[in-house]
Amino acid sequence: MTTGRIHSWDLSTGVDGPGTRFVLFLQGCPLRCLYCANPDTWRMRDGEEATADEVMAEIEKYRAFVTTAGGGVTFTGGEPLLQAAFLGEVLRRCKQADLHTALDTSGLLGARATDELLADTDLVLLDIKSFDIGTYRRLTGSELAPTLGFATRLDRLGVPVWIRYVLVPGWTDDPEAVDGLAGFVAGLGNVDRVDVLPFHKLGAHKYDALGIPFPLRDTPVPDHGLTERVREQFREHGLRAL
Secondary structure, three states, X not given: OOEEEEEEXXXXXXXXOOOEEEEEEEOOOOOOOOOOOOHHHOOHHHOEXXXXXXXXXXXXXXXXXXXXXXXXXXXEOOOHHHHHHHHHHHHHHHHHOOOEEEEEEOOOOXXXXXXXXXXXXXXXXXXXXXXXXXXXXXXXXXXXXXXXXXXXXXXXXXXXXXXXXXXXXXXXXXXXXXXXXXXXHHOOOOEEEEEEEEOOOOOHHHHHHHOOOOOOOOOOOOOHHHHHHHHHHHHOOOOOEO
């Protein structure tokens, strides 16, 4: 029986895919993003074990609600592809149940996503943290190349994508890097929109509870003017930026 490690689930509207979504947070993440709002999802062992049957039973309770609202199921984390076999099983069963599916991922582990898994994925929410290699490494502790490779693979397979870009003053607001990312994304034929997400500190209390420092505690949140400037840079490349 396929089992996975689950952090939690929630319902959301508008930010995790179209319509109202049943959002499943999978446990475990290989990145250590400085702005991460969910440090409690980092370690796999901290999650609760669940079977695919148990997850589907929970989703089924909200099926009528999310489908009536034009939504579906979104898998996030953590990093869902850290548990690719479990993810693939639940995605397959969601598609068999005629539920719209979305996968929120950094793309770092895109190689773990089989073509079959992606065939069961109606939408990928692809988080590209920065287009500058050095900044990406300092911001996440990992490398940018796997994410870009995954993006081009999704384009080749024709999987619809929403790009997610967290705007952090002093980190991801460099005009040249934003323009470079916009140019890359504009060259893909499967991107429906770009969500520019202003950095926030709503997860700071989780760091306090875990007894670990929040690296960007003193970093300001972006103001409206900066946020609109970055969105406009994407729009200048013909992209729909929100």
